Amino acid sequence: MTFLVVPTLEKAHGTGHLLRSFELARSLRALGAEAYLRAGAGETHPLILQDPSLLDLAVQDGHLRQWDCIILDRFRTPPDEFARWSALGPVIGIDEGGPCRQDFPFLIDLLPPLPGASPANMLCPSLLRLPRHRRQSFYSAR
Numbered sequence: 001m002t003f004l005v006v007p008t009l010e011k012a013h014g015t016g017h018l019l020r021s022f023e024l025a026r027s028l029r030a031l032g033a034e035a036y037l038r039a040g041a042g043e044t045h046p047l048i049l050q051d052p053s054l055l056d057l058a059v060q061d062g063h064l065r066q067w068d069c070i071i072l073d074r075f076r077t078p079p080d081e082f083a084r085w086s087a088l089g090p091v092i093g094i095d096e097g098g099p100c101r102q103d104f105p106f107l108i109d110l111l112p113p114l115p116g117a118s119p120a121n122m123l124c125p126s127l128l129r130l131p132r133h134r135r136q137s138f139y140s141a142r
Contacts, residue, residue, distance in 0.1 A: 001068040003028050003035040006085065008074045017073045020094070020127065024071065025054050064088060072096065072104075094127070 005028075007021035021037055028035035037054040067089035074081070076098030085091050093104035101107065102118040109120035110128040 001033050002065075003033055003069050003071060004038055004067045004089070005035065005071045006038040006074060009039065010075075017075065021071075021073050022051075022054070024073075026051070029054075074098070 003025070005021045005025045007017040009018060025035045025037045035054075039055055065088065070085050070089045070091045071094065072082075072085060072091055073094040074096065077085075077093070077096060077100050078098065079100055082091070082100040082103060090105055093101070093107045095110050096104060096107060097113075097117070106122075107118075107120040108122045108124055108127070110123075110125055112123065113120065
């Protein structure tokens, strides 16, 4: 099977999406799947440079490549982008909160969604990457 994992790389969204996507692509490869990470042209994040073999082969024989599964960890996928990815293969959304949330054939939430949001197929908080060293809160410092 072929998988394309697409994280958000936009500033102000942190690196959690990228870290989760990177680990997911590597885990899928360890299971024997053909998995790639989609990054923007010229992306220089140190994590991506750590394993450039994960970067996708978007064009194959002069055409955009089809995928068995495209995993979007995009935060808020715009409709035009959702349509582009959907044309290349079935999409799975991770923690999607955008206007296309209800359009994903399969949706995984890491945290319970806001009231009124369409339900996810799966709630999986174990995918949430928590820091090893947490700040001491005001209440625990007493």
